[in-house]
Amino acid sequence: xxxxxxxxxxxxxxxxxGKTTQLRLVCDWLAAHQRPFTxxxxxxxxxxxxxxxxxxxxxxxxxxxxxxxxxxxxxxxELIAEVVKPALARGELVLADRFFLSTxxxxxxxxxxxxxxxxxxxxxxxxxLVPDLTILLTVPAAIRDARIVARGGADRxxxxxxxxxxxxxxxxxxxxxxAWQGAHPECGPIASIDAGGSENxxxxxxxxxxxxxxxxxxxxxxxxAHV
Numbered sequence: 336x337x338x339x340x341x342x343x344x345x346x347x348x349x350x351x352x353g354k355t356t357q358l359r360l361v362c363d364w365l366a367a368h369q370r371p372f373t374x375x376x377x378x379x380x381x382x383x384x385x386x387x388x389x390x391x392x393x394x395x396x397x398x399x400x401x402x403x404x405x406x407x408x409x410x411x412x413e414l415i416a417e418v419v420k421p422a423l424a425r426g427e428l429v430l431a432d433r434f435f436l437s438t439x440x441x442x443x444x445x446x447x448x449x450x451x452x453x454x455x456x457x458x459x460x461x462x463x464l465v466p467d468l469t470i471l472l473t474v475p476a477a478i479r480d481a482r483i484v485a486r487g488g489a490d491r492x493x494x495x496x497x498x499x500x501x502x503x504x505x506x507x508x509x510x511x512x513x514a515w516q517g518a519h520p521e522c523g524p525i526a527s528i529d530a531g532g533s534e535n536x537x538x539x540x541x542x543x544x545x546x547x548x549x550x551x552x553x554x555x556x557x558x559x560a561h562v
Contacts, residue, residue, distance in 0.1 A: 341423040342552060343464065344545070345434040345523075348472035349504050350493050351479030353530045353537060357472065358432050360538050361545070365428075368554045373422040376432035378410035381417045392490040400446035404453060407438055412460035420464070428552050434466055436510055436522055441492065444506035445499050454521060466523040468548050470541055471511055472530035476504060524548070 346354040346361075358374070365372050379388040387410040390396065391403065398406075411434070422429050435457050443450050483493060509515050511527035526544040530537050545553040 339426050341425065341427040341429060342467040342549060343419065343423065343429045343431060343434075344549070345431045345436070345466045345469040346472070347433060347436045347469050347507070347510075348474075348530065349440070349479060349507050350500065351482040352472040352474050353482065353534070354470075354472050355432055356534060357470070357530075357537060357541050358430060360534065361541060362430060364538075364542065364554070370428070370552070370554065372428040372430055373418065374430045374432075375414055375418055377414065377434065377437065378407055380414045381410075383413045384410040392492060394489070394491050394494060396491055400442065400448055403446065404438065404442040404448055405456065407442065408453075408456050408460045411438075411457070415461050415464060420462075423464075431466075434469070435461070436469060436471065436507070436525075439519075439522070440503045440506035440510070445495070445503045458521065465521060468545075469523060469525045470544060471507065471525050471527045472537070472541075473507065473511060473527055474530040476501075478531060 346358045348354040355376075362372065362374050377384075378391055379385045387406050390398075391406055391410075419429050419431070438453060438457060439450070442448050443453050483489065510519075510522070510525060516522065516525055526548060528537070528540045528544060542553065546555060
């Protein structure tokens with residue numbers, strides 16, 4: 336029997352956009368409807384990736400931009416080989432907290448690294464794997480800042496400074512543009528979602544996008560269970 340390749344759906348956005356919260360809510364939604372999935376996060380998700388995550392996010396640790404980018408990409412390479420590709424080969428839906436858009440926003444635009452070199456390194460890490468859909472959450476900076484303060488304990492990336500995060504926000508805004516997406520096929524299709532409002536209001540927007548783009552994988556919008 337031939338197994339249909341699974342699909343990779345990525346959740347992206349700047350710090351405080353709510354992507355991790357929305358990913359969790361979507362996982363709860365799928366579980367409630369007995370829809371199978373595999374959830375992963377970057378960096379991390381493997382023994383090697385979790386160690387890299389500790390190094391990358393540990394407050395106060397210093398490293399140059401190229402080392403930072405290569406560590407993120409090394410974690411991705413291990414996650415793809417160990418978890419994502421096997422799950423896709425089994426026909427599973429994989430939901431990922433961050434992928435290449437974050438590398439573009441944080442390391443290329445935020446840190447100023449050359450795009451073509453970073454894109455080549457990512458292609459090596461992923462063996463050319465492209466997301467089937469990316470949910471890109473956008474929200475005004477004031478709301479994001481309030482969310483970050485509320486949760487406390489900023490990590491190394493969150494503590495990088497206002498100028499850095501302004502660049503990252505601009506990069507994610509660029510990613511929402513159709514012309515940008517057409518010039519960056521390695522990122523796959525992107526659905527930009529307004530992440531302002533309550534968690535359930537945002538969840539309604541996210542699930543509407545998921546059911547519209549991948550109706551065979553996600554329950555009908557009327558079946559959304561608020562939590």
